[in-house]
Amino acid sequence: MSTPKPSIPKGTRDFGPAVVARRNYIFGVIRRTFEKFGYAPLETPTLENLSVLTGKYGDEGDQLLFKVLNSGDFLKDVQAEDLANEDGKATRRVLPKLAEKGLRYDLTVPFARYVVMNRNTLVFPFKRYQIQPVWRADRPQRGRYREFYQCDADVVGTDSLLCEAEIVLMMCEVLNGIGLTDFTIKINHRRVLSAIYQALGGEGTEVDLFTAIDKLDKIGVAGVQKELAERGFSEEASGKLFALLSVEGSFEEKLERLQAGFVTAGVDADNATADGYKGLQELQRVFDYLRDFQFGEFNHLDFDVTLARGLSYYTGCIFEIKINNVNMGSVSGGGRYDNLTGAFGLPGVSGVGFSFGVDRLYDCLEELNLFPAAVATTTRCLVANFDAEAERAVLPALRQLREAGVASELYPEAGKLKKQLQYADQKGIPFVLLQGSEERAADQFKLKNMTTGEEKLLALEEVLAELAK
Amino acid sequence: MSTPKPSIPKGTRDFGPAVVARRNYIFGVIRRTFEKFGYAPLETPTLENLSVLTGKYGDEGDQLLFKVLNSGDFLKDVQAEDLANEDGKATRRVLPKLAEKGLRYDLTVPFARYVVMNRNTLVFPFKRYQIQPVWRADRPQRGRYREFYQCDADVVGTDSLLCEAEIVLMMCEVLNGIGLTDFTIKINHRRVLSAIYQALGGEGTEVDLFTAIDKLDKIGVAGVQKELAERGFSEEASGKLFALLSVEGSFEEKLERLQAGFVTAGVDADNATADGYKGLQELQRVFDYLRDFQFGEFNHLDFDVTLARGLSYYTGCIFEIKINNVNMGSVSGGGRYDNLTGAFGLPGVSGVGFSFGVDRLYDCLEELNLFPAAVATTTRCLVANFDAEAERAVLPALRQLREAGVASELYPEAGKLKKQLQYADQKGIPFVLLQGSEERAADQFKLKNMTTGEEKLLALEEVLAELAK
Numbered sequence: 062m063s064t065p066k067p068s069i070p071k072g073t074r075d076f077g078p079a080v081v082a083r084r085n086y087i088f089g090v091i092r093r094t095f096e097k098f099g100y101a102p103l104e105t106p107t108l109e110n111l112s113v114l115t116g117k118y119g120d121e122g123d124q125l126l127f128k129v130l131n132s133g134d135f136l137k138d139v140q141a142e143d144l145a146n147e148d149g150k151a152t153r154r155v156l157p158k159l160a161e162k163g164l165r166y167d168l169t170v171p172f173a174r175y176v177v178m179n180r181n182t183l184v185f186p187f188k189r190y191q192i193q194p195v196w197r198a199d200r201p202q203r204g205r206y207r208e209f210y211q212c213d214a215d216v217v218g219t220d221s222l223l224c225e226a227e228i229v230l231m232m233c234e235v236l237n238g239i240g241l242t243d244f245t246i247k248i249n250h251r252r253v254l255s256a257i258y259q260a261l262g263g264e265g266t267e268v269d270l271f272t273a274i275d276k277l278d279k280i281g282v283a284g285v286q287k288e289l290a291e292r293g294f295s296e297e298a299s300g301k302l303f304a305l306l307s308v309e310g311s312f313e314e315k316l317e318r319l320q321a322g323f324v325t326a327g328v329d330a331d332n333a334t335a336d337g338y339k340g341l342q343e344l345q346r347v348f349d350y351l352r353d354f355q356f357g358e359f360n361h362l363d364f365d366v367t368l369a370r371g372l373s374y375y376t377g378c379i380f381e382i383k384i385n386n387v388n389m390g391s392v393s394g395g396g397r398y399d400n401l402t403g404a405f406g407l408p409g410v411s412g413v414g415f416s417f418g419v420d421r422l423y424d425c426l427e428e429l430n431l432f433p434a435a436v437a438t439t440t441r442c443l444v445a446n447f448d449a450e451a452e453r454a455v456l457p458a459l460r461q462l463r464e465a466g467v468a469s470e471l472y473p474e475a476g477k478l479k480k481q482l483q484y485a486d487q488k489g490i491p492f493v494l495l496q497g498s499e500e501r502a503a504d505q506f507k508l509k510n511m512t513t514g515e516e517k518l519l520a521l522e523e524v525l526a527e528l529a530k
Numbered sequence: 531m532s533t534p535k536p537s538i539p540k541g542t543r544d545f546g547p548a549v550v551a552r553r554n555y556i557f558g559v560i561r562r563t564f565e566k567f568g569y570a571p572l573e574t575p576t577l578e579n580l581s582v583l584t585g586k587y588g589d590e591g592d593q594l595l596f597k598v599l600n601s602g603d604f605l606k607d608v609q610a611e612d613l614a615n616e617d618g619k620a621t622r623r624v625l626p627k628l629a630e631k632g633l634r635y636d637l638t639v640p641f642a643r644y645v646v647m648n649r650n651t652l653v654f655p656f657k658r659y660q661i662q663p664v665w666r667a668d669r670p671q672r673g674r675y676r677e678f679y680q681c682d683a684d685v686v687g688t689d690s691l692l693c694e695a696e697i698v699l700m701m702c703e704v705l706n707g708i709g710l711t712d713f714t715i716k717i718n719h720r721r722v723l724s725a726i727y728q729a730l731g732g733e734g735t736e737v738d739l740f741t742a743i744d745k746l747d748k749i750g751v752a753g754v755q756k757e758l759a760e761r762g763f764s765e766e767a768s769g770k771l772f773a774l775l776s777v778e779g780s781f782e783e784k785l786e787r788l789q790a791g792f793v794t795a796g797v798d799a800d801n802a803t804a805d806g807y808k809g810l811q812e813l814q815r816v817f818d819y820l821r822d823f824q825f826g827e828f829n830h831l832d833f834d835v836t837l838a839r840g841l842s843y844y845t846g847c848i849f850e851i852k853i854n855n856v857n858m859g860s861v862s863g864g865g866r867y868d869n870l871t872g873a874f875g876l877p878g879v880s881g882v883g884f885s886f887g888v889d890r891l892y893d894c895l896e897e898l899n900l901f902p903a904a905v906a907t908t909t910r911c912l913v914a915n916f917d918a919e920a921e922r923a924v925l926p927a928l929r930q931l932r933e934a935g936v937a938s939e940l941y942p943e944a945g946k947l948k949k950q951l952q953y954a955d956q957k958g959i960p961f962v963l964l965q966g967s968e969e970r971a972a973d974q975f976k977l978k979n980m981t982t983g984e985e986k987l988l989a990l991e992e993v994l995a996e997l998a999k
Contacts, residue, residue, distance in 0.1 A: 067643045067874045070577045070631050075644050078570030078658065085571070096908040097932045099939025101957075102554070106677050107576065107633075107663065108539045108596075127577075130597040130629055132667035136620050141610040151605050159628070160599055162539050164576075174536040175544050184956040188941055189547065194576065198601035208575050221942035223921070230929075353925040405536045439565040452692070456822040463566045470568025473655055473690035483958030487653040488570075 072199070072207030079437050082212075086436045089213050090238035095190040096233050100214045104187040105171035105440045111163045117404060125197045127207075128160040135159055139516050164196040169214040169401065169414070176217055177331045177405040185218030206420065215414030217401065222343055224413045225378045226350030226398065232382055232393060233358050235417065240431040241251060243385040243390075243404070247365035251375050251396070253319065256337020257305050257366070260326035261298040264287070274306070276370040301326065306366050314350055315364045316341050318524050330505040343378060380415055384425050392421045438489035442469040442528055445481050447493045455496050458506065458521055462494075469494075485511055492528060541668070541676030544580050548906050548958070553679075554907045557661060559707040560681050563606035563700050569683045572658040574640035580632045586873060594666045596631040596676075599979055604628055608767045633665035637682040638870065638883070644873040645686055654687030675889065682885030686870065691812055693882045694847045694866065695819030701851055701862060704886065707901040713717050714853040716834035719813055720844050722788065725806020726774050726835070729795035730767040734758070743775070744838040771796065775835050782899070784833045785810050833884045834843060843867040849884055853894050907958035908937055911997055914950050914964045915941040924965050927975065927990055931963075936997045938963075954980055961997060 069075060076084060092102075104109040108129060115123055144151055168191045192212045214231065216224050223511055228412065229246060236244050254274075258267045269292040273285050280288070282303065289299050305326075308318040323337050330338050344364060351359070370379045377397030384392055395415025402410045426432050432467055444459050446452050452475060462469040472481045478495075485493050495507040506524050509516045519527065538544060545553060561571075577598060584592055609629040613620055634640055637660045645656065661681045670676055683700065685693050699714060705713050723743075727736045738761040742754050749757070751772065758768050774795075777787045792806050799807050813833060820828070839848045846866030852863055864884025871879045895901050913928050915921050921944060931938040941950045947964075954962050962977040975993050978985045988996065 065581065067582050067646055068579060069575055069582075069643075069647075070579055071579050073575035075575065075647075076573040077648070078572060081571040081573055097935070099909045099912075099937060101908050102548055102550040103547060104545040105544035106538055106544065107665070108542050108677060110537060110539055112534065113536050113538075124601075127601070128599040129598050129633070130625075132593075132596070134621055136613060136615070136624060139613060141613050144605060144608060144610050144613075146605070152603055155597075155605060164598070174538075177536055178538075178544075179546070184953055188939065196576070207575060216942070219942040223940060225943045321540045349922075350925070353922045354929050355926050439570050440568045443568075453822045456819070457824050460823050466566070468568060470567045471659065471692060473685070473688040473692045484653055 068344075070207070072201030072205075074206065074208070078439070082436050082439060083304055083426075083432050084419065084423060085434070087419055087426070088210075088212070089420075091188070091235055091417055092192065093237060094234045095214045097234075098188075098214075098218075098227055098231055100188045100190040103172065103175065103191045104193060105165065105168075105175055105191070107165055107172070107194075108135075108162045109165055109171060111157075111161055113174050114163050114166055114170060118166060122166065125199055126166055127164040127196045127198050128156065129162040129164065130160055131162075136264045165193070166197060166418070167195050168193060168211050169215075172213070172215060173401045174405055176410065176486050177236065177402050177407045180407060186216050186252070187218055188214075188216040190214040194460040202423070204420065210419045212417040212419060213414055214416075215412055217410050217412030220397075220411040222346045222378075223350055225343075225347045226354065228380060228395065228415050229347070229351060229362065230354065230356065230411065232380070232415070233356075233361060236382070236384075238421065240433075241384055241422075241424060241425060241429070244361060245383045245385060246379045247361050247363050247368045247383065248347070249342035249365055249370075249379050251377055251379060252340030253337050253344070253366065254369060256323055256328045256340065257302065259292065259337070260305060260323060260328050261301050264295055264298050265293045270294070270302075271369040274302075274367055275371065277306075277367045308366060312359065312362060312364045313345070315366070316345055316348075319366065340377075347378060370394055370396060374401060376400075377413065387425050387428055389421055389425060389428075391418075393417045394426065438491070440470055440488065440490045441486075442467055442492045442494055443480060443481065443485040443490045444471040445468060445493055446472040446475045447478075447495075447497055448475045451475075451496060451498070451501065455494075456502055458496070458524075461521065461525065462528065465525050465529050467525070482509075482511075494524060539676070541670030541674075542901050543544055543677070545677065547908070551905050551908060552895075552901050553888065553890040553892060556708055556888055556895070557643070557679075557681070557900070560663065560704050560886055560888075561659070563703045563707065564683045566703075567657075567683075567696055567700055568974065569657045569685070570660040572641065572644065572660050573662060574637075574644055574660070576634055576663075577631045578634055578640060580626075580645070582643050583632050583635055583639060583875075587635055591635065592937055594668055596665045596667050597625065597633055598631040599629055600631075607787070611892050615823075635666060636664050637662060637680050637885070638684075641684060642680070643874055645879070646871050646876045649876060655685050656687055657683075659683040673889065679888045680755045681886040681888060683885075684881055686879050686881030689880040691815045691847075691867075692819055694812075694816045695823065697849060697864065697882065697884050698816070698820060698831065699823065699825065701849070701884070702825075702830060704862075705851070705853075708891065708895060709902075710853055710891075710894060710898070713830060714832050714852045714854060715830050716832050716837045716850045716852065717813065717816070718834055718837040718839075718848050719809035720846055720848060721809030722806050722813075722835065723838060725792055725797045725809065726771065727804070729774060729792060729797050730763065730770050733764055733767050734762045739763070739771075743771075743836055744840070746775075746836045777835060781828065781831060781833045782814070784835070785814055785817075788835065799802065809846075816847060820890040839863055841863060843870060845869075846882065856894050856897055858890055858894060860887075861894065862886045890958040907960070909939055909957065909959045911938040911961045911963055912950065912954040912957075913938060913940040913960045914947060914962055915944045916947075916964075917944045918965055920944075920965060920967070920970065923970055927963070927965070927993075930990065930994065931997065934994045936994070951978075951980075963993060 114126055139155055143155050192207055194210050196208050232246055258270050273288045277285050286299050305322050308315045318339050328337050330336055368381055375396035376399040379396035382393040383392045397413040399411050401412055444455055459471050491511050493509040500506055505518050507516055508519050508524055541589055583595055608624055612624050663677055663679050665677050701715055727739050742757045747753050755768050774791050775786045789810050797806050799805055837850055844865035845868040848865035850860045851862040866882040868880050870881055913924055928940050960980050962978040974987055977988050977993055
């Protein structure tokens with residue numbers, strides 16, 4: 062009987078040693094940055110109750126949740142008549158009987174659930190970061206996976222705009238930390254968008270307006286105008302919109318000009334959620350914080366009035382990062398929300414957070430050739446294995462290498478040196494240590510640099526000094 | 531409408547910041563040790579095809595696999611007649627129509643699958659470690675979870691006993707690294723067990739014999755004797771068994787005495803799989819390797835003839851670690867196998883590996899109070915927030931703290947100092963930095979040590995020097 066070839070599910074990936082090393086390099090920079098800013102790690106289970114997940118991501122999200130079959134007799138509550146599908150609702154009827162758990166879909170909902178479940182013991186403001194995989198039953202395609210990591214940092218229980226300013230600092234620190242220096246942090250405010258909608262005179266819906274604006278990058282001004290017309294916005298409203306969206310100048314000049322535009326358009330300062338003036342003030346406050354921090358990278362910051370970031374739960378500042386000169390969507394985004402925990406019965410908790418997309422950062426670094434060479438491998442030294450006697454004799458040296466913190470391995474079998482050197486080469490091990498009978502008689506070692514090909518005859522202490530560099 | 535209280539599935543856990551920090555401390559020691567010995571990281575997907583998982587863990591294992599419902603119209607192939615359960619096989623009939631993916635059950639089968647899928651590009655011997663969660667639909671109970679981490683290291687493609695010796699070194703290094711010093715590494719050999727079975731004269735089955743021996747710890751000699759009698763072993767065989775199991779002495783003395791016992795019992799040296807002499811020779815070889823390594827911890831090593839480690843796929847040396855004076859099962863185990871990849875069509879690949887149970891290590895450290903205090907928190911300094919002006923003024927200092935690598939946060943709101951100190955205290959932040967108007971005028975800071983209560987008036991450079999310690 063032939064054995065079928067094993068495979069992995071569509072949209073999932075194995076990460077071999079070289080890729081894990083590179084991914085861990087990115088995770089490490091993100092983790093250290095989050096911690097440096099006082100964010101502490103949280104981990105939530107892969108399995109969540111469907112009662113927690115369902116209804117939090119919209120209808121499409123519910124479809125994309127991976128559901129886990131109940132264990133034991135999962136059919137015990139399913140009746141033959143449940144399968145009848147004349148009404149097209151069979152799966153909806155049967156699902157709750159088959160599955161009560163699902164896989165984590167993002168890190169935000171589990172975070173909100175955690176905060177609510179631990180509201181009495183947590184110390185607020187609660188700053189947490191979370192780096193874990195999530196799962197989506199999406200159609201796999203290039204760059205889109207069914208299992209991928211998110212790296213979130215959020216603080217809840219304070220509305221201080223210091224948090225927004227520090228998000229900008231963290232974004233810069235992470236990108237600089239992995240060598241990405243040409244990027245733009247776009248920032249906008251949900252209330253500025255609402256004020257713009259108000260300024261147009263109440264035509265159409267806010268949702269339609271933002272959906273159209275969100276596409277500006279892709280379909281251009283003419284495309285957005287066409288879409289707005291289709292959705293019931295007059296030509297006049299469309300004209301007002303582009304007058305507001307086209308403000309230019311520095312961060313602070315834009316704030317000023319938009320303020321003037323809002324006054325001209327008669328934007329109401331008393332409308333609690335649509336108060337665009339408050340949005341502008343908050344953006345100014347974030348800017349002031351950054352100046353007080355002696356932030357030196359204002360060139361990366363762009364007040365982008367066209368940034369909408371979907372329609373989800375954001376209520377204040379919103380952020381997005383674009384790596385310039387790379388054909389790739391945003392690598393990071395986030396914003397402030399006022400009611401994340403409301404769905405679990407705890408209203409009025411304001412928070413702000415953001416997230417890095419590690420797969421996209423990885424692809425950027427690869428495309429720009431920015432991974433440091435040293436990241437590729439973990440083993441630093443291969444000790445060659447000549448024969449049983451040489452193998453025995455070299456073990457104390459191997460022990461001392463490891464004690465000095467030098468990741469080292471002895472080729473486990475005596476054999477052709479060529480094969481052993483190939484092994485080191487293919488695994489990217491930078492040094493090979495050799496001790497044949499001659500070197501052993503002289504109590505010395507030959508250290509071969511696999512990059513340059515250079516060989517040195519050294520005493521053990523010299524080898525240790527060379528490799529511990 | 532009242533919102534239902536959110537919860538997490540039975541057998542799963544949230545890990546808050548303090549627990550994550552402690553778990554990462556253990557993971558860090560394990561990871562560094564594995565890498566120091568030349569093992570490189572591998573990560574496989576959470577979702578595996580059920581065709582890969584099913585049949586690899588026995589019938590009970592198949593039951594305990596979490597299965598993931600197909601996405602979209604998961605009912606499309608299920609017929610009403612499939613539900614009929616007169617034969618008790620409805621779930622077995624329906625399962626393949628509902629689910630083709632499952633959650634990773636261990637790290638060994640995905641490793642074998644990975645090796646087979648990448649056989650043409652991998653460099654052998656292939657040394658990998660893997661630290662990832664696994665899922666089992668087990669009945670949750672104290673210390674047994676449905677989602678838990680495994681930490682595996684395996685090398686395949688060599689039968690060198692150097693690997694076994696290095697496993698002993700890694701076990702010692704990890705345990706010493708986390709402060710566990712009173713432990714026993716039990717070691718035995720599958721062929722020694724087979725030879726013992728052979729020495730008894732061919733009564734009963736090998737499986738029954740090993741199952742009984744495995745219980746020696748729990749049910750004692752009399753219990754094992756009783757069980758053996760029930761399973762068809764004569765009193766004479768039982769007597770021979772305990773004569774062999776009761777060999778005493780040092781590691782090497784036991785090897786010698788067992789060798790003599792095998793000769794007396796007429797154990798056959800020509801039986802390929804039951805050749806106990808070869809098992810003894812291999813154990814001696816591992817011992818010799820350790821001596822050549824100048825291994826200084828033979829006191830931890832115990833040649834335990836009663837160690838059976840289930841019946842799974844082991845064919846050579848087997849290992850298990852017991853932490854002494856703690857009421858806890860083994861925290862680590864492993865062994866050599868000769869046919870791990872055979873199930874996927876690649877026979878003849880010998881390998882050896884072992885695994886740490888992080889939950890048990892965690893519980894040991896907690897019970898023995900061995901977690902270093904510094905592991906509890908990530909933030910090292912809280913900067914107090916007096917008022918808007920003080921907040922602005924202190925931001926450059928905050929920036930410099932972080933630039934010096936000191937994880938620091940500014941309390942995000944001006945407010946009662948008492949509340950801010952409480953925040954630091956409850957989060958375990960060891961230092962609070964204060965700059966009121968007086969200190970600001972003098973360009974100084976007050977640094978409060980939260981452990982001792984001591985306060986020092988310092989210039990910023992002195993603060994940095996103190997905190998970077």
